[in-house]
Amino acid sequence: MITNIIEIRKYVPKHIFILPFSSHLTAEKMAENRYNIDIRALGENVRRFRKRRGWTQVDLETSTGIPQGDVSRIENGLLDLHFSSIVRLAEAFEVQTKDLLEVENLENTEG
Numbered sequence: 001m002i003t004n005i006i007e008i009r010k011y012v013p014k015h016i017f018i019l020p021f022s023s024h025l026t027a028e029k030m031a032e033n034r035y036n037i038d039i040r041a042l043g044e045n046v047r048r049f050r051k052r053r054g055w056t057q058v059d060l061e062t063s064t065g066i067p068q069g070d071v072s073r074i075e076n077g078l079l080d081l082h083f084s085s086i087v088r089l090a091e092a093f094e095v096q097t098k099d100l101l102e103v104e105n106l107e108n109t110e111g
Contacts, residue, residue, distance in 0.1 A: 040077030
């Protein structure tokens, strides 16, 4: 079980800035504060992995427990995620967390 930021660092690319678990920032606030995380790329990756499996947003909700409305906001880059949600998404898609976070992955998920 992941219990602290040092353990999380093992699972995410080094160029990604990890927000504290208590943070819940909008895309606008993240842009204002210049956090080094691209939530739009994360959202695009989530959408591509979901479509690649032929899942609806409701299917993803069933698999992860993340409400369909939140899935929509994630895919549109409007909702920041706690790391635990990123882990649940990665487990549902059977990929590594870094695959969801990497901008370069956008080209590799077409299928």
